Structures are given as C-alpha cells and as structure tokens.
Amino acid sequence: MEALPKACEVNVAKVTIYDIAREAGVGIGTVSRVLNDHTSVTPETRKRVKEVAKRLNYQPHTYAQRLARRQAETISAIIPFFTNYFFIEVLQGVQDRISQLGYDLVLYGVNNVDQVETYVSRALQRGKVDGILFFSMKLPEKIVPRLRDARLPMVLVDTVSPDFDSISVANVEGAYAATTHLLELGHRSVGMVNAKLVSTPALERLQGYRHALESHGITYSEGLVKTGSSNKQDGFNREAGYEAMEEFIEMGPDMPRAFFVSSDIQAMGAIAALTERGLRVPEDVAIVGFDDIELAKHMKLTTMRQPMYQMGVLAIERLVARMSNPEMEILHTTFSPTLVVRETCGAFMRRRN
C-alpha cells in the first residue's frame, strides 16, 4: 500500500505550445499561427507543427485562449425553468446554432424572480460572456441601466423591452386568428380561458380575443373570460385550465360552446373538465389552444403554432449580428403564429356534415 501515485502525477501531461515549439524546432508564434490557420507559414512548417501537435495530443487551454483573444466564445441563457415545453424547443434551436458557431452555452435556470438579478450579475462579469439571451420574463426595471451600461449584447426572447433586441410572438394577432377561426365556424358565443393578467402574453391574447369578437359585431363580455385560481406559472398550467372550465360548466345552458384557451397546457385541463362532465370535444364544445406543444398533436388539439425552434435559431443570429455591430439599430422581430387545424375545433366534423 505504499508509493501510491498522487493524482497529479498521473494526470495527463499538459502539453503547451512551448512543448510543440521545442519539439518541432520552431517558435511559439509559428505554432500559434499554424493552430489558428493564419497565413504566412510555409506548408512544410505547417505540416511539421501539425504532426507534432497531434503526436503530443495537444489541446489548447480554453481559458488562456479566451483571455488572450479577449473573447468569451460563450453565450449565456437566462431562462425560467417553468416554461417547460416552450423552453425546451427554443433551447434546442439555440443550442444547435450556438454549437455550429463553436460557442458554449451556459445556462442560468431561474426558479424564482430573485434569482434573475444574481444571474444577470454573473453574466455581466467582465469578459465572461459575449452575449446574453433573456427568456420569457419581464426584464426587471432596476437592472436595465446596469445592462445598458455594460454594453453587452442581449436579445430578449418571448418578452419585450424598448432598450434591447427582441424575438417574440404576435400574441394579439394569434389570439385574433384563433378566435376568428371559431367565429367563422359559426359560433356566436365564444369564451376564453385565460392566464393571469400579470403576464404580458395573457394580456395580449385577451386583447386579440376581444378585437376578434368586436370585428365580428359581438360585444365583449367579462363574464366569458375565466382564469381559474391556480397561480403557478402565471396561470399557464393544467389545473388553472381545468378550474376555469369548471366555472364555465357551472353556468349551465348559457355556457359558450366554443373556447379560445390561452395555452395548450390549459386546454388539456379544460378538455379534461369537459370530458369528466360528459361533454364531448368537439361535438359539444369546440376548443382552440395556443403554443402547439408536442402533446397538442397527440391530443388532436387545434392550436396556434409558435415556431419555437426557429425563434431559438434567430435569437442566436440576432445576437451574433449585434456582437459584430454594436451600433446596429435595435430590432424587434415578432413571429406570427399560424393556425393548426386539428380536431378539437370541430372544423372537420362540420365539413363532413
């Protein structure tokens, strides 16, 4: 049990450019030039250096590079964990694009609002990241000046602020389209299952719903918009949808026979409430959701599709654009959600008649 090699002695030899330079009989400058594919190196030298590097299994030291290059090659994403489906899909786009660029993605998952500031501070550490992606949360007013002063490229995704680039979804238009679809199917009484109005998307989707009614000559009625009591995720959750629909069902015969629901996940709850009371979807009640999460397809839910993956890709592209040109004018892009007609709205059923 003696002379156990210490961990550090066993560790992989740390090969530096100095080792390569010595071994190849060149200077470190030349080594660096070869490894970074600069010009002004003869093919023979280039070849020799590359061979030595390979033989010694050279790995550049990431942080030494980043320090010398004055580049972080890293982007951080500040993202609320509760967004779930949306988050996953957008993040996939972000990841794929980032990975192509050879950048790293560092993830700051926010579970409660207080963490936002902590994570922003971390991301703002000098030289740490080249850019920030800020997701789905209202940007706290008090940190806006710090962010602006830091002059660090930042793109907001699924949220908006006049001071920064943003990628978002046209909630008003989407809600308008969803509601209009139901109206065009002949419904005159269309209810809305909404989320808490503290959230901007909820507010905007309500607006779109209301506009749609009014453009079709129907007066908006507060009594036909319900939210349920579950506060989790600002009301964008299944229970809230269930509860809201329960309330509607209690209205008895006056209950609307068509609903725009402000998210697919709430729609799942709403449909469950209906089914449990013996009401069939779409025969008795028509439903249109919002988001087009993966489950929507399986549930045959008619819904408004957000191009989540593309939003992620675009977010990175916008960020890169701003990185290379900080003086670029601030750009706000809104994607228009598209109506995906499946079965819960009853459109196909009607046509068959």
Added chain:
Amino acid sequence: MEALPKACEVNVAKVTIYDIAREAGVGIGTVSRVLNDHTSVTPETRKRVKEVAKRLNYQPHTYAQRLARRQAETISAIIPFFTNYFFIEVLQGVQDRISQLGYDLVLYGVNNVDQVETYVSRALQRGKVDGILFFSMKLPEKIVPRLRDARLPMVLVDTVSPDFDSISVANVEGAYAATTHLLELGHRSVGMVNAKLVSTPALERLQGYRHALESHGITYSEGLVKTGSSNKQDGFNREAGYEAMEEFIEMGPDMPRAFFVSSDIQAMGAIAALTERGLRVPEDVAIVGFDDIELAKHMKLTTMRQPMYQMGVLAIERLVARMSNPEMEILHTTFSPTLVVRETCGAFMRRRN
C-alpha cells in the same frame, strides 16, 4: 454624422487589480488577498481595498482567474434533448445545486448520436471543465479510454458504465413493483407495452416484468409484450404506445385486461388507443406507467415515480466528491422508484366495490 464614438471607446472601463492597487496605495498581492478573503491582511487595509474596488466597480476577469487558479469552475452536461420531461426535472436539480456552488453549467444538447463524440471532445479540452455529467445515453465504447485517460471526473445519470460513477433508477425493481401491483389487484393476464430493446431501461424493465410474473406463478409469454414501430427516442414516445396498444386490441377477447407500460408517455398513447376503441380505463383495462412525468398527475395515471430532481442534486454532489478525491472508489447509486397509485390501475375502483 462625424466623430461617432467607436464602440471600444465607449465601453466600460476595464478595471484591473493594478488599478485598485495604485488607487489604494497597496500591492497587487494584497488586493488579490483581500478579494479572495485570505488571512494576513490588516482590517484597515482590507477595508480600504474593498472600498476602492467598490468605487471603481471592479469585476474580476473570470477567465484570468480560471487560468491562474487552474480551475474551470464549470461543469458540462451532455444530454440528449429528446428526454424532455425527465431531462427538465433532473436538470433543475443539477442547476440549483451547481448554482449554489458558484459553478457554471454548460449545456451540450445532443440531437443525434454522432454529436456525442464532438461534445465529449469539447468538454475534454484541457482546463475547460472540472467535471462532466453524462445523461441517459449509452456511453460509446470507443470514447471510454479517452475519457478514462483524461481523468476528468464524470458522473453518469440514468445510464451505467463500470468505469464511472453513476446515478440511476432501479428499473428491474420498478417494473417488478408495477407488475406486482397489477397482479395483486387480481389480474392473471398482464401485458407489457415496452420500448425498443436497444435501450437499457427497456431491457431492464422487461426483466422486472418477467420476474414479477414468474414469482406469481405465471408463465411469461412473448406475445404479451409489444413495442409498436415508432423508433423515435428508442420507442419511448406516444405513437409507439398507441401502436402497441392497437396490436393488443387486435387480439380480440384474448387481450390482457392489465398492462405495465414502460413509460408514461407511451401510456398516454396506449390510453388514447383504448379510448378510441371504446375501452374504458380503468373499468375495462388497467394501466400502470413509469416515470411520473408532470402530465401523469393530470391524467390520473398510476405510475412508478423517479425522484428526478433529487437525482440531479445527487449527481452534482457525487461529481463534487470525486473532484475533491479522484481516488475515491467508483460508486453506483440506484434510486428505487416508488409506486404512485392513482386511477388508471383501478385500485380505487376495486376498493369501492
């Protein structure tokens, strides 16, 4: 349009420890000692330096620190994006714990198997990360030696290899418990909806199912295990569950009236297939799933719960332990899933009778 300030001129002044040292009339060594809370600094000096640092709004340069400290303060997670629910919940545990430790989490999302090697190589870059979390995928044999040579702490989550620490779920026991639950409710013919056998969890869950049958004196029959044809995510997807159940339904009266399904998401599909054919759950057919994803609760699905969040937390703790003691014996931890009885198994229905 003249004399527009260049971006770099406007940029935040980069304050270094040299600036602080000059301003506070001390040496850089002292500044470093103060900022790192070392001993051997008089309270007055400490106070003065801290004040200057604050006044100048000093931010340490992350990468200079990491280079000098020979520590990455970063952990990377290599994770298949398709795991979805499981992934999100485990990652939440990982994130929370990492964040407490002041480490960064860099995410490598894998969309197809080839990417695994790319990402492993990146994570292996010298000095880049202090540890790796490898999720839910079979560790490719060919990279095991590289990984071992690198002597970089790595913990496998939801997958196993003899060479590395791992945190996983006792699939055999879980499947055994699930099947036993159905048997104890009086079923003699229990089918299984499984995923593709290329996946270890699928293999192990089949084993548990088989053991359970045999310990109850029932002979195992291959005909009662079906998989469906959808290959996505190794068969752990909704369509596959739907297809498998369709096949069962085609058996006619010989079809089992109870099923253990190897994942909740498949169970969703299976239930849909049953409902569409007019078969009620649990009145006509009993179902037990596996995972306890968020939707399971809403669907009232009886299932085997995996403690995903805790698995994430433990994964980080294990990683940290190995980082501080590389010679530690390799540890494999398996969490036992617990049976969550809801409605789809029919247990409550029975009791009511």
Added chain:
DNA sequence: GCATCTTATGGAAGCACTTCCAAAGGCATG
C-alpha cells in the same frame, strides 16, 4: 551583383489574475 520588396519566423509583450518568496516591521523574550 546590388537594392528592394516579400514572406516567414522568433520571441517579447500583453491578457488579468494567483501564489510564492523574501523582506520589513512589530513584538516579546532573555
């Protein structure tokens, strides 16, 4: 054959920190 222009190369300086070592000062002890 010489002046001029390229092109290739070595290595110092820089990036912003940590850490170690030597030195200085303060205090107690004999």
Added chain:
DNA sequence: CATGCCTTTGGAAGTGCTTCCATAAGATGC
C-alpha cells in the same frame, strides 16, 4: 539591547495563449 518569531506586505514569477514587431531569408527587378 540584541535576538528570534510572527504578521503583513510588495511584487516577481507563474498560468497558456495571441499578436505585434523586428529581423532574417529569399525572390525580384534592373
């Protein structure tokens, strides 16, 4: 008062790279 010890401090050396500058070597033109 001299000696030894401890605390505090400054700053050189180190971390591993990139980049710039000066120089050397080779190519070109007349």
